[in-house]
Amino acid sequence: MEQEPFLNAVQTVDATLKFAEARMTEGIHGPRPQEIESARAAVQSAEASLANATLIYNRRASLIDGHERATSREEADTTKADRIVAEANLKKAREDLSLLLEGTRSEQKQQQHAEFEAQRANLALLRYRLSRATLKAPSAGVIRTRILEPGAVVMANSPVFTLALTDPQWCRVYVDESDLGKVRMGMPARITTDSYPGKSYRGWVGYISPVAEFTPKAVETPELRTNLVYQTRIYTCDPDQELRLGMPATVTLSLHEETRTPPASLSDYCQSP
Template sequence: MAFFPKARWLVIGICALACVGVAAWGWHLYTGHTHGGLVLFGNVDIRQVDLGFRVGGRIESVLVDEGDTVAAGEPLARLDADILRQQRDQAAARLAGQKADLARLERGYRAEEVAQARAQVAAARAVAENAAINLQRVTAMRQSNAISQKELDNARAADREAAARLRSNEDQLDMLLSGYREEDVLAQRAAVAAAEAGLRRAEIDLADGVLRAPQKGVILTRAREAGAIVQPGQTVYTLTLTEPVWLRAYVDEPNLGRIRPGMPVRVAVDAAPGKTFPGTVGFISPTAEFTPKTVETREVRTALVYRLRVRAEDPENVMRQGMPVTIFVDTAAP
C-alpha cells in the first residue's frame, strides 16, 4: 500500500523535470543557439508578379495552369501572330526600299545619264560656236550697211542664248559627274536607320506574342483563357517567385547594433519541425516604425522596431506566403 504514494511522487517529479526541460529548451531557442545569439520572429514574404503581353491581341493558346511550376523563359501563353507577322513583313519591305534608295544615291547617276548629258553639251557647244561665227559675219556686214540693225540685234541675241544653253548643259554634266548632294545622302541614311528601327520594333512585337516566365516560380492565378482579347499589360497570369524566398522580420532598437546586412542566419518553420534552413540578412530599414500587430517581440507593442529582409534557401519548398518563421542570428559570427 505504501508503494503507490512513492510512485505518485516519482511521476510528479519526472513531469516537473520534463517541464523544466521544455522551458529551458524554449528559452534556449528564444535567446539563440550560441552565446550572444539573437532570435527574431517574422513571416514569409513570397513575391508575386502579374504577367501580361506587351502587345495586344487575341490569345491563341494558354500553356500552363494554376499550380504548375515553371522555369525561367518557359512559354506560358501565345497570341494569334498573323497581324504581328504582317507588320513585321511590312517593316522589312519598307527597309528594303529605303536601302535601295540609299544605294542609288551613293552610287551616283547612271552612265547612260552622264553620256546623254555629254551629248547635250556637245550639241550646245556646236550651236554656240555657230552663233558666235554668225555674229561676227553679221557685224561685218552691218559695218558696210549690207544688213539692217535688226538683223545684227537678232544675231547678238542668238549668240547669248546659245552661250547660256551651253553653260546650263555643262552645269548639268558637272552635277551628274559629282553625284548626288551629301545632304540627300545623309537624309536617306537617316531614313534607312529609321526603317531598321521599325523592323526591330516589329520583330520585338512578334516575339512578345509569346508570354514567357521571367523567373522560376509557381502559377498562382490563370486570369485569361484562349480566345480572349487582351490589351497590352493586362494580367494573364500571376506568378509566385520561389527563388529567392524573402522573409520579413523586425528587430527592436536595443538589438539593432547586433545585426547587419550579410550576416548568416538559420530559419525554422513549423512545417518542417526539427529542421533549419540557411539564410542571409539582406536589408535593414533606415527608418523606425511601430511594431506590427502580427509580430511577436519581447518588448511592448509600442516599442519602435526596424524592418529587415532575410533571403532564405528553401530546397524542400515548404515555405508559403505569410507563414510564421523563427530566425536565429549568430551575432558572434564575423
C-alpha cells in the same frame, strides 16, 4: 498575346527599309560605267544626226535661194525643222551625260539617308511592340493564379498572372528597436519550421529597413503590438525546395558568430562551406 498584326507591320516596314537602303546605296555609288558610256554614245549619235540634218538643210536652202527651183519651199521648211529637232536632241543628250558625270546631288544623298534612318527607327519601334506582345516574368518563380483566360481582351496595366518569386527565398522578420543594434548586415542565421522538425536552413541578414513601423497584426510576439519594429529579410538556402510561400518559420541569429561580408548572390553563399 495576339501577334499577327505586329508581325505584318514588321514585315511591311522591313521591306520598305530594304528599298530605302538600296536607294541610298545607289546614290552613294552613282551611275555605273555602262550608263556613262551609253550616254556618250547617245551624244555622238545626236551629233551625227545634227550634222546630217544641217547638211541636208544647207543643200536645199541653196537650191531655193538660186533660181533653179530644184526643191519646194515645203521641203526646205521640213529640213529646217529636222535640224532644229536634231539640235534639241543633242542638247538633251549632252545634259544627260553631264548629270551622269556629276553623280547624285548631295541634297538627294541626305534625303535618301534621312528616309533610311526614319524607316530603321520605325522598324525598331515595331519590333519593340512585337516583343512587348509576349508576357515575360520579371523573375523566376511559380505561377499562383491565372487571372484571365485565352481569348480575353486585356487593357493596359491589367494583371494576367500572379507570380510567387522563389529565387531568392527569404523570411520576413521584425526586430525590436531595442535589439536593432545587435543585428548587422551579413550576420549568419538559422531558419527552422514546424513542417520539418529538427532540420534547419542556413541564411544571412540581407536587408534591414531604415524606417520603423508598428508591429503587424499577423506577427506573434510576447511584446506589446504597439512597439516599433524594423523589418528585416533573412535570405535562405533551400536546395531541396522544401520551404513554401507564407510558411511560418523561426529565425535564430548567431550573435557571437563572425559576421560575413554580404555575398554578391544567394547561390554563391549557399555553395560556400
